[in-house]
Every structure is written in structure tokens, then in C-alpha cells.
Amino acid sequence: MKALSLNQLRKTYNNGLVALKGIDLDVEEGDFFALLGPNGAGKSTTIGIVSSLVTKTSGTVRIFGHDLDKGREAAKQCIGLVPQEINFNQFETVLNILVNQAGYYGVPRRRALESSEECLRQLDLWDRRDGVSRRLSGGMKRRLMIARALVHKPRLLILDEPTAGVDIEIRRSMWEFLRKINREGTTIILTTHYLEEAESLCRNIAIINHGEIVENTRMASLLASLHSESFILDLAQPLETAPELEGYSLRLEGARTLEVDVPQGVGLNRLFEQLGAQGISVRSLRNKANRLEQMFVDLLDRPSPN
Amino acid sequence: MNYRVAFLTILRKEIYRFMRIWPQTLLPVAVTTSLYFLIFGRMMGERIGRMGGFNYIDFIVPGVVLMAVINNSYSNVVSSFYSTKFQHYIEELLVAPVPDWIILAGYVCGGVARGLAVGCVVTVISMLFSDVRIQHWPVALGVFVLTATLFSLAGFINAMFANSFDDISIVPNFVLTPLVYLGGVFFTVDMLPGVWRGVSLANPILYMINAFRYGFLGISDIPVLQAMAVASGFIVVLAGASLLLLRKGVGIKN
Numbered sequence: 001m002k003a004l005s006l007n008q009l010r011k012t013y014n015n016g017l018v019a020l021k022g023i024d025l026d027v028e029e030g031d032f033f034a035l036l037g038p039n040g041a042g043k044s045t046t047i048g049i050v051s052s053l054v055t056k057t058s059g060t061v062r063i064f065g066h067d068l069d070k071g072r073e074a075a076k077q078c079i080g081l082v083p084q085e086i087n088f089n090q091f092e093t094v095l096n097i098l099v100n101q102a103g104y105y106g107v108p109r110r111r112a113l114e115s116s117e118e119c120l121r122q123l124d125l126w127d128r129r130d131g132v133s134r135r136l137s138g139g140m141k142r143r144l145m146i147a148r149a150l151v152h153k154p155r156l157l158i159l160d161e162p163t164a165g166v167d168i169e170i171r172r173s174m175w176e177f178l179r180k181i182n183r184e185g186t187t188i189i190l191t192t193h194y195l196e197e198a199e200s201l202c203r204n205i206a207i208i209n210h211g212e213i214v215e216n217t218r219m220a221s222l223l224a225s226l227h228s229e230s231f232i233l234d235l236a237q238p239l240e241t242a243p244e245l246e247g248y249s250l251r252l253e254g255a256r257t258l259e260v261d262v263p264q265g266v267g268l269n270r271l272f273e274q275l276g277a278q279g280i281s282v283r284s285l286r287n288k289a290n291r292l293e294q295m296f297v298d299l300l301d302r303p304s305p306n
Numbered sequence: 307m308n309y310r311v312a313f314l315t316i317l318r319k320e321i322y323r324f325m326r327i328w329p330q331t332l333l334p335v336a337v338t339t340s341l342y343f344l345i346f347g348r349m350m351g352e353r354i355g356r357m358g359g360f361n362y363i364d365f366i367v368p369g370v371v372l373m374a375v376i377n378n379s380y381s382n383v384v385s386s387f388y389s390t391k392f393q394h395y396i397e398e399l400l401v402a403p404v405p406d407w408i409i410l411a412g413y414v415c416g417g418v419a420r421g422l423a424v425g426c427v428v429t430v431i432s433m434l435f436s437d438v439r440i441q442h443w444p445v446a447l448g449v450f451v452l453t454a455t456l457f458s459l460a461g462f463i464n465a466m467f468a469n470s471f472d473d474i475s476i477v478p479n480f481v482l483t484p485l486v487y488l489g490g491v492f493f494t495v496d497m498l499p500g501v502w503r504g505v506s507l508a509n510p511i512l513y514m515i516n517a518f519r520y521g522f523l524g525i526s527d528i529p530v531l532q533a534m535a536v537a538s539g540f541i542v543v544l545a546g547a548s549l550l551l552l553r554k555g556v557g558i559k560n
Contacts, residue, residue: 013560051401054560073307076403087394096319103315104402106308148398 001064003029003078003156003187004050009059011045011211019045021211022059027204029064029155032182033189034202034219038300042211043191044084047160051081064155077105080154082145084161090134094125094144097133098151105152112151119147123177139170146174156187163197175201195296199223209300224264230288231268233258236281245274259288312404313412320416324382324423331382331420332427335374339428342370343435346492358494358525360438367432368446368522369491369515372453374428376486376511377478379421379454383413383461384474391465396558406552410462410545417458418451425450438522445530446521452537453514457482459544466551466558485511495527510536 004027011020020042027033037043048054050061052068061068066075088097095116102112120126123143128136136144142162149157159178163171171194178201182188192198198205198219205222207215215222238255248271249261262268268285275282324331347363357365390396399409432438440446460477468474489511495503506512517533520526526533551557 048560053397053400055555073403073405076401077307079401081397081401083397085394087397089390089393089395096322100315100319101398101402103318104312104399104404106311106403108308108311 001029002062003027003031003064004189005060005062006046006050007060007062009046009049009061010057011042011049011054012057019211020049020057020059023208023211023213025206025213025216027156027187027189029187030182030185031187031204032178032202033187034198034205035189035191035208036195036198036205036296037191037208041208043208044160046208047081047158047189047191051079051158052076077152078155080149080152080157082149082157082159082162084164086141086145088133088141088144088148090132092133093130094120094133094136095129097144098148101148102151107152115151115153116147119150123147139166142166142170143174146177150181150186154186156189157181158189160191161193162190163192163194171197207296207300214300228261228263231260231262232286232288233260233275233282234284236283239280243275243278243280245271248274307403309405309408312402313408313415316399316404316409316412317415317419320382320386320413321419323386324416324420331378332423335378335424336427336431339370339374339431340435342366343432347435358519358523360523360525361436363436364438364523365494365519366492367436367438368519369489371425371428371432371522372450372515372518373486373491375421375425375450375454376457376514377482378424379417380457380461380464380482381478382420383417383458384465384468384478386416387413387462387465388468388471388474391468391558392471400558406549410459410548410552413462414455414458417461418454421450421454421458425454440522441524442521444521446518448534449514449518449521449537452534452541453518456510456514456537456541456544459541459548462548463544463551466548466556468557485509488512490515490527510540513537 004025006023006025008022008024009020010018010022012018023042023046025046035043035046045054049056050063050068052072061075063075064078066078068075092100098116098119099109099112102115103109107115117126120129123146125140125143125147128140133141133144146159146162163174166174175197178188178190190198190202202219205215205217205219206213232253235256235258239252239258240255242250242252242258244250247263247266251259253259260271262271272282343363343366346366351362351366354362356362387396390399464474464477488506489509490506495506495512498506513528513533513536516526516528517530517537520530
């Protein structure tokens with residue numbers, strides 16, 4: 001079953017800005033799906049329409065088979081949203097924020113209290129339940145928004161930049177949590193600027209640019225189509241010029257720093273053999289850029305069909 | 307979807323909000339109305355003499371109570387709903403499957419609840435200064451509910467359109483206050499010269515204050531049923547307008 005199905009979704013804002021030019025997108029139930037794109041590409045508009053925060057111009061949105069126009073309540077019941085910006089009452093207690101949100105979904109108070117406790121414990125916020133939300137740290141506020149989105153047990157969780165501004169330790173613990181609820185059956189759609197995050201978490205990916213889907217495929221297929229990968233080598237001794245090696249393109253970025261493009265399917269063994277033969281020893285090696293980041297930049301550099 | 311739970315959640319949140327900040331919501335009205343009763347009722351009222359067949363302080367009690375109800379019902383909804391927009395937690399409601407009419411009913415009933423709380427406070431204070439007793443409970447309660455509902459709806463519409471905190475203070479300061487003061491709180495319309503009497507009859511608050519005065523004292527410049535019909539008509543129009551604004555997402559959706 002499709003968790004989300006968008007058909008010819010268009011959005012033109014009152015100021016004439018065309019944010020979506022008729023996009024089609026399907027997300028299967030149980031998927032962990034990445035929706036990527038640069039700022040202003042249409043990601044947040046798409047999520048806004050799906051979560052009823054933005055009014056679409058035309059097209060259809062179906063959530064687990066429920067049409068957002070004709071079966072609005074049933075469709076909304078399936079969704080939990082973690083927005084990009086902090087959007088809870090800063091003067092309300094942590095527990096009340098969750099209990100109220102459950103109430104808006106029609107969850108009776110006793111069950112709402114139980115569900116709130118479960119979510120807050122899972123996200124390590126139970127100890128802060130009686131505190132006012134504005135006193136939470138940035139990472140806690142992000143986790144509170146995830147807990148709030150899960151309190152009515154949605155089948156589809158939409159996360160719009162959930163780890164923006166969060167330190168790496170908290171980010172990784174949030175990744176683990178998201179993997180866990182995905183394994184338990186929650187379909188997840190994620191937008192993020194951390195491409196490492198999308199590569200690490202998501203099985204399928206769509207890239208949106210200028211209001212159009214420019215790529216929609218499996219993450220593994222997308223990464224496999226990458227033609228070459230760049231590495232940075234830190235050298236033991238300084239060089240004056242970049243060496244010439246068969247099958248590799250090398251550039252000297254500093255006296256002890258060499259950048260090398262390794263074509264898809266060509267290993268690193270031959271590179272090190274040839275460097276060794278020329279008396280060049282390598283102290284360390286690292287990826288120049290995240291692989292998905294490279295692909296992302298390549299896709300966005302393509303000219304728009306219009 | 308359990309509508310009752312959603313409605314009670316909004317209502318409980320609204321009541322909790324104004325009770326939590328009672329020094330801002332309940333205390334000021336107690337101080338202000340005490341001063342009204344002291345200055346206009348006791349100190350000046352004894353020189354004014356009788357009005358409508360009652361001591362002046364007894365005459366102004368219903369108007370002062372209803373004035374507090376009007377101001378507080380309006381300001382409760384306008385400030386609460388605008389805050390949800392300003393801090394963006396209106397999105398909590400918009401993403402949830404809560405129908406527009408439940409959102410409206412929750413906020414309006416929150417405004418009515420504040421009006422009831424304030425009305426009780428002012429009525430108790432009035433009993434310290436005057437001997438007035440409610441003559442017609444059903445009329446007094448009916449007019450209170452209609453008035454609080456009407457001005458809660460007006461506050462809701464104001465909040466929908468408001469883009470800044472200035473926008474939520476313009477109507478109370480420059481529209482509501484003049485209408486309330488010219489609505490017969492401190493005088494009877496019979497005292498006004500012909501033209502001004504006609505102008506006053508276009509003020510909907512005049513009808514409500516007179517009907518409320520009938521509930522307290524048994525006297526009114528306006529037929530009670532006519533006053534209730536006017537209030538009901540305004541409620542239908544404003545409720546329709548509020549639902550239309552919510553459906554279009556004016557001020558709350560892109």
C-alpha cells in the first residue's frame with residue numbers, strides 16, 4: 001500500500017511564485033524516504049500541503065488511500081509532523097503539550113496521558129515533563145517535537161529538517177530512534193540538509209528542484225550511478241608537482257596534500273602501488289565529500305527542462 | 307474522530323490559560339470595577355440621585371458587570387488565538403483532524419468561560435457596594451451567554467486578521483470601548499436628545515446592556531426579546547464569517 005501518493009500537485013502562491021509545477025510522488029508503506037532539495041526547491045511546500053498547513057492550487061494528495069480533500073479527517077489521522085521551526089507553546093509544560101496534541105486527535109485523556117508518558121520516556125524527556133517548554137535545550141526541543149508528533153501513533157511520520165542545529169551526539173541518538181520506529185512499522189519521510197543523514201537512514205530518495213522532481217529512485221541505485229569519488233591524501237613528504245598515474249587524475253592542493261579522483265569500479269590498491277613505486281608515502285586518506293552530496297550537486301547542476 | 311475530546315481539550319487549555327495568569331486576567335477587573343462602584347456609585351451617585359426608579363449605584367451594576375464580560379470575552383479570544391498564530395502552535399491544530407467548527411467552538415467557549423469568571427467576580431464586588439439582586443435569572447443568564455458568545459466571536463475574527471500585537475489592541479481601544487461607554491452603562495437612552503437617541507439605537511451593545519439590566523432590575527429601554535434577537539442575529543453572522551475565514555485559512559495558512 002502507498003503511504004503517500006501525490007498526483008500532479010501544483011502550488012502557486014499569491015505573490016505569483018510557482019513553488020510546485022505538478023509533481024508526482026509515491027512513498028510505499030514502511031519506507032524510510034528522503035525528500036531532498038536546495039532551499040526554495042519546494043520541499044517545505046510539499047510537506048506543508050500534505051500536512052494541511054499550505055493550501056494546494058491543484059492536484060491530489062492521498063495518505064494511506066485517503067484523499068486529503070474528500071477524506072480529510074481519516075487522512076490527517078495517519079500523519080505526524082515534525083516541522084522545521086519550533087512551534088509549540090513556550091509557556092506550556094512538556095506533558096501538557098503532548099496531552100493536548102493527543103486530545104486534538106480525539107485521544108481520550110487517560111490514554112493521552114499513557115501515550116505521552118511512553119513517548120517522553122522513549123525520547124528521554126520524562127524527567128522534564130512538568131517543566132515549561134521554553135526552558136528546554138535546543139536538542140530537547142527537537143526531541144519534544146518528535147514526541148508530540150508520535151503521541152497519537154501516526155502511521156506516517158514526516159520530519160522536516162529534524163536535526164537542524166543539533167549536536168552530533170543527539171543527532172545520532174535521534175537517528176537510532178527513527179530507525180527503531182521505522183523497523184516497528186512507521187513510514188518516515190525525511191527532509192534534511194545533512195546528506196549524510198539521508199544516506200545513512202533512507203532507502204528511497206526523491207530530489208526536488210525548482211518545483212519539480214528531478215530524481216526519484218532507490219538510494220543504493222543513486223549512489224551506484226556515481227561516476228567517480230574524490231579522496232584527499234595526506235602525504236608524509238612534501239611534493240613540488242602532482243605525480244602522473246595511469247587511470248587516476250591527481251591534483252596537488254598543498255605541499256603535503258594530494259586530491260585524487262577514483263573512477264567508479266576502480267579500487268584504491270593500484271593507486272597506492274603506483275604511489276609507492278614513485279616513493280610517495282601516504283599518512284592518511286579521507287573522502288573529499290559525502291557521496292550523496294556529490295550526486296546532489298551534479299543533479300542540481302543539470303539545466304531545468306523549462 | 308472523537309469531537310467531544312477535541313473540543314474539551316481546547317476548552318480545558320483555554321480555561322487553564324486564563325486561570326494560570328489570573329493576576330492579568332481576573333484581578334485587574336476586580337480593581338477597576340471596585341473603583342467604578344466607589345467613584346460613580348458611592349461618591350458621585352449620591353449627587354446624581356435616582357435613575358430609572360433606582361439608586362444610581364444599583365442602576366449601573368448590570369452595565370458594569372456586562373461591560374467586564376464584553377471586554378474579557380473579547381480580549382480572551384483575541385489574545386489567546388493571536389498568540390497561537392504568533393508562536394506558530396496554531397499548526398498543532400491545523401495538522402490534526404479537528405474540524406473548523408470545533409476549533410471555533412473551543413475558543414469561543416473559552417471566551418465565555420472567562421466572561422463567566424469575570425462576571426461572577428464583578429457581581430460579588432457589586433454586592434459589597436449595592437443592594438441589587440437578580441430579578442430574572444433566566445434573562446440575565448441568557449443575555450450573559452449571548453453577549454459573551456458574540457464578543458468572543460468578534461475577538462476570534464480580530465485575531466484571524468491580526469498580524470501584530472497592535473492589531474489586537476486597535477478594536478478594543480477604538481471601537482469596543484466607545485461603544486460600551488455609549489451603550490447605556492451609566493445612563494438611560496431616554497436622557498439623550500432625539501438625534502443621539504437614534505444613533506445609540508444603532509449600537510448593538512445598548513440592546514444587550516438593557517436586556518441584562520432587565521434581568522437584574524426588571525427595567526429596560528429596549529424590549530428584551532428584541533435585544534436577544536439582535537444579539538442572536540449578530541452571533542449567526544459572526545459565526546458564519548469565522549467559519550468561512552477558517553475554511554479559507556485567512557491569516558493562518560499560506
